[in-house]
Amino acid sequence: MENEARLKRLRFRAWHRGTREADYMIGCFFDRFHHEWSEPELVWFETLIEEEDVDILGWALGTLSIPDEYAGALMERMRLLDYVEIPR
Numbered sequence: 001m002e003n004e005a006r007l008k009r010l011r012f013r014a015w016h017r018g019t020r021e022a023d024y025m026i027g028c029f030f031d032r033f034h035h036e037w038s039e040p041e042l043v044w045f046e047t048l049i050e051e052e053d054v055d056i057l058g059w060a061l062g063t064l065s066i067p068d069e070y071a072g073a074l075m076e077r078m079r080l081l082d083y084v085e086i087p088r
Contacts, residue, residue: 009033010042013049022053024061024084032083044074 011034015027027050037045048070050058058064060078077083 006042010034010045010049014045017053019053022057024086025078025081026053028057028084029078033077041074044070044072 011027011030014030015023017023018025029044034042034045055064059066059070059075060081062079066075
């Protein structure tokens with residue numbers, strides 16, 4: 001039950017960023033991959049979503065250097081952006 005509440009909070013935070021672009025990028029990333037994540041990866045995401053949208057978008061789009069604490073497989077996955085479904 002505790003993990004279910006944690007995932008609900010994370011999903012809400014991922015989809016309610018403040019900008020539509022960040023909502024789609026971060027929310028879709030969470031929806032597509034969270035079920036595969038280990039505990040350290042969940043902690044990584046919890047830490048990441050505390051950052052400013054402009055920074056997360058910059059890291060994912062390659063316009064900003066990725067800090068060491070976010071570099072790695074999950075950020076590389078996020079940078080592909082192939083998980084984002086654009087509504088029509």
